[in-house]
Amino acid sequence: MSAEKSTADRDASSPGTEGIHTDFSGGMSYGDYLHLDTLLSAQVPLTGEHDELLFIVIHQVKELWLKLFNRELDTALVHIRADELQPAFKCCARINRIQEQLIQAWTVLSTMTPSDYLRFRPALGRSSGFQSWQYRLVEFKLGAKDALKIAPHRHRPEIAAMLDEAYRAPGLYDEALRLLARRGYPVPPEVLERDVTQPYAAHPGVEAVWEEIYRHSDEHFDLYELAEELVDLEDAFQQWRFRHMKTVERIIGMRRGTGGSAGVAYLKQALDRSFFPELWSVRTKL
Ligand code: HEM
Numbered sequence: 001m002s003a004e005k006s007t008a009d010r011d012a013s014s015p016g017t018e019g020i021h022t023d024f025s026g027g028m029s030y031g032d033y034l035h036l037d038t039l040l041s042a043q044v045p046l047t048g049e050h051d052e053l054l055f056i057v058i059h060q061v062k063e064l065w066l067k068l069f070n071r072e073l074d075t076a077l078v079h080i081r082a083d084e085l086q087p088a089f090k091c092c093a094r095i096n097r098i099q100e101q102l103i104q105a106w107t108v109l110s111t112m113t114p115s116d117y118l119r120f121r122p123a124l125g126r127s128s129g130f131q132s133w134q135y136r137l138v139e140f141k142l143g144a145k146d147a148l149k150i151a152p153h154r155h156r157p158e159i160a161a162m163l164d165e166a167y168r169a170p171g172l173y174d175e176a177l178r179l180l181a182r183r184g185y186p187v188p189p190e191v192l193e194r195d196v197t198q199p200y201a202a203h204p205g206v207e208a209v210w211e212e213i214y215r216h217s218d219e220h221f222d223l224y225e226l227a228e229e230l231v232d233l234e235d236a237f238q239q240w241r242f243r244h245m246k247t248v249e250r251i252i253g254m255r256r257g258t259g260g261s262a263g264v265a266y267l268k269q270a271l272d273r274s275f276f277p278e279l280w281s282v283r284t285k286l
């Protein structure tokens with residue numbers, strides 16, 4: 001062996017690398033476990049434009065985070081229904097960290113200029129984030145019900161079924177208000193018995209209950225903490241919606257969207273739809 005070890009030999013014998021496994025002929029590797037061949041073959045640009053890969057990756061990353069978001073929301077709903085608030089808070093805390101990632105992703109996309117995007121936008125046809133069923137599933141579970149948003153998925157029975165189930169189920173706020181009622185707070189019966197397929201409408205009686213909880217937080221600390229977790233969740237979701245709207249305005253101005261909407265004007269309306277309205281209005285009273 002010459003005095004100079006080969007790079008491979010030198011690397012293999014670098015401090016701390018002794019014993020690194022290099023033979024996976026019989027077992028499972030990193031790539032096997034993560035199905036990396038499938039994942040990394042799923043970016044299929046339709047054009048040769050440089051920024052199309054960025055556009056695809058940022059959406060696929062969001063859909064992966066939305067998969068986890070939905071899973072944590074489902075678990076939080078189970079815990080709130082069972083009056084197990086501490087495990088529900090852990091789910092909410094994780095959801096808020098996920099949303100931080102989703103919000104931060106806009107800094108990457110905003111490196112794409114209008115001319116970069118307009119070079120491949122025609123290839124998108126009528127496809128749009130409006131058709132993101134995982135995004136819609138999150139919105140339904142947070143209470144933003146809208147039967148029209150199920151329509152684009154009617155041709156996919158298994159997806160339409162998931163959306164229908166979330167559409168007909170009480171949302172996160174419905175379950176939180178039902179928990180307050182189980183704890184003896186005077187949540188108005190018309191709120192507890194509302195048609196949960198409709199978007200939640202603010203009620204003064206609910207605001208009064210939250211006011212009581214906020215004014216005497218030391219006596220109801222877990223409910224005060226629940227309120228703040230919900231506020232954190234909506235705050236982050238609205239920040240995402242706002243960054244999306246401003247990025248859209250930055251890239252396509254006031255053009256109509258490929259999904260057929262009025263574009264920024266449509267996205268502005270979404271910002272006006274609060275999930276948990278009394279948790280915001282009560283702040284004026286405190
Ligand atoms: C060049 C960047 C983008 C543009 C120009 C854009 C434009 C739009 C427009 C105009 C809409 C309204 C529906 C329509 O008419 O298409 C929309 C909806 C949507 N987009 Fe984007 N978008 C962009 C990037 C993204 C990214 C990166 C994501 C996700 C990571 C995303 C997710 C969504 C979702 C979930 C909706 C439905 C929103 C709702 O219904 O409230 N968009 N987008």
Ligand SMILES: N[C@@H](CC(=O)c1ccccc1NC=O)C(=O)O
Pocket residue numbers: 059121124127128129130252256257258259
């Ligand atoms: N609605 C966008 C197109 C768009 O953004 C899009 C198209 C295909 C896949 C994801 C998309 N992102 C979000 O809407 C536009 O009007 O340019």
